[in-house]
Amino acid sequence: MSSKIKEYPGTGLRESDFREKKVLFTEWKPNARYAWDAGIAIGRYLAELKEGRILGVRCRQCRRTVVPPRLFCEWCFRPMDEWVHLQDHGVVNTFSLCYVRWDMERIAEPLIPAVIEIAGASPGIGIMHLLGEVDPQKVEMGMKVQAVWKPAAERVGAITDIRYFRPMKS
């Protein structure tokens, strides 16, 4: 703000003004529903998850094997060349111990989201998932983790067919 200007517009309200309805407002609750097509590449990814396998895809030009799979290489801008079955384990690239939900409500036991580099994909190529069956304070980067699958009969073709990843037993 310029030192030449002495008056600043903008009226701050307190949370209590709102809660106690000291100010006027209108409320609305949208009922928004969507059905998203999985698409060609992710459709196949989901179908393979249902079978208990993680699918990647390879570009022969840049020689990357990536996951989640995609129909085209965004680097080379050409169709991908081959589907590749990856391992259902990998290493923790990074993680967080999250004590809040999406609506900022607090939770006592942290969720542990992580980026997991999947074995069989190119170095540094990972997916986002959750870690489980682990002491939150003992999670570290570089830790080897293994997918914990839902039983075959419960799998529906979704990323949640993997419940979470847990530390690998050596």
Place this chain on the structure above:
Amino acid sequence: MGWRKVAVVGAGMTKFVRRAQETGKELAFEAAKMALDSCELTLDDVDGVALGSAPDAFDGVHMKGEYLTDGAGAWRKPFMRSYVGGGTGVFAPIQGWYHVASGLFDVCLVVCEEKMSSCQPHPQGAFLTIFDHTTERPLGPNLLWIFALEMNRYMQRYGLQKKDIALVSVKNKRNAADHPCALLADPNITVEDVLQSEVLAWPVQRLDVSPVTDGAVALVLASENVAKRVTDKPVWIKGVGWSLDSAYWTNRDLYYPKYVEYAARMAYEMAGIREPRKEIHIAEPYDPFDYKELHHLEGLLLADKGEAPRLTAEGVTARTGNMPVCPSGGLLGVGNPIAAAGLMKVAELFWQLRGEAGKRQVPGKPITGLAQAWGDLMQVGTVIILGIGG
């Protein structure tokens, strides 16, 4: 070069508040009118309007850009809304720049408005939809996840401690004590306060983050012939740059924002800057989280990789240091109304370079400054360089 010189000739902003009584349209009007008044222009002088605002989901108003037009001074004028997530606040003046640089307009009003408080119970709900609907959203993510994942990766890569990073929050919240529009100023805050604040998503704690905010900022951009008529102190836009990385964010190493480097290199080349650390006198990198200021200083080539925390600890980035960083107080101190927060940084450079920043004025008569914003899925860098003289 194939473009005309463009100057910033006026600026205005509202207070940044947690919840404003004003509507978005009213906030936009207040900032835009102040910007025009500051350079004694009227709406008749404005050829077109470039507006920046974050997702419609915050406001629950579809086509929010169109809704805001009347308050943004766009009645019966060429109007353009641009949006690249948190990067919008520096992206919008870039749109304004090429409207004038191209010769299409002589005067372009740039308005950034954000009213995040409308979304209940918390705008986090609106942020959910940035994650991939099939491969990520079923895991129940929230926006803090990606910041925490990136921050942790950055810390691990360089062996940083939370206390190294908390210094940024302390610096910016203290700087904001001199900003009359600031929401989060605290002249007495200490590193201990940050380290003892609630853990939200480790390593992110409450005082590492700037919360949701309402507010608006506006700039007036003008061609050289207009600028020289309306002011003795035009502040020139010397360079602009922007770059977007892949949305496959789990396929990139988050420790370094390569896309910010690309954006910065584009802007430095345009501005003829070869040695940014000597030639940039003030930096306003995007700081929605304290580690982001450090991450961005490195991406902007203003610090060696992993060295930004040391510069902070040594006071180099203090308002009186050799390279003042976020002398405004930044998002951590002034507040974080997404698009408006980015444009606030550009406005701060305008006031600093004209010597009008009052108690926030950095010493040494700076002549060149850089502002940067960032956003989407750890994905976009937007950079603008302003300078006086030349």
